[in-house]
Amino acid sequence: MDLVCRKGGEEGLQKMMSRKRLNYLKKKMSRSAAVPLIVSCLAPPPFPFTAVIAAASAFQYPKLRLLGYVFGLRMVRFTLIGLAAIWFGRRILRIANLPEFTWFMVGFSALCIIGSTLSIMRWIRLSRSRLGGVER
Numbered sequence: 001m002d003l004v005c006r007k008g009g010e011e012g013l014q015k016m017m018s019r020k021r022l023n024y025l026k027k028k029m030s031r032s033a034a035v036p037l038i039v040s041c042l043a044p045p046p047f048p049f050t051a052v053i054a055a056a057s058a059f060q061y062p063k064l065r066l067l068g069y070v071f072g073l074r075m076v077r078f079t080l081i082g083l084a085a086i087w088f089g090r091r092i093l094r095i096a097n098l099p100e101f102t103w104f105m106v107g108f109s110a111l112c113i114i115g116s117t118l119s120i121m122r123w124i125r126l127s128r129s130r131l132g133g134v135e136r
Contacts, residue, residue, distance in 0.1 A: 001050065002066065005057035013058045017051055025055040033061050034069070041073030 005012060013022050028036045033056050040052035056066055095101055 001054060002057045002063065005054045006060065006063075009058050013055060016054060021048075021051060022055070025051065026059070029055055029059050029061070033059070037061075037066065037069045038073060041070055042077050 008015075010022075010026075017025075025036070036052050037056060040047055040049045043049070053066070053070065057063075
């Protein structure tokens, strides 16, 4: 991604993201690109990691420094996740094997399915009303 975004520059970024997000990233990167890079490397999804890396590359942030931040900080992030899995793993598995947890997940899944169905039905109803009787 670094190579492509470096070649594409700001014009290439306009194709990847909205103008609003591009202006926001440009403002943040102009002050100090290190802060958005650090946050994007450590933050979990849905933080826009790809957009920040693409912006840093497009604005010609030094390649070795960019790769150093990404490598080092992602290593820290995933090491912490691994340590949390080691520390809490057995407890989480014990909870996951409880019948109460199974029923909770069944109920939560049913709630998600019902909510999704209602959202799709509303979306279909709104899209039909926007057509306003236009024949297909």
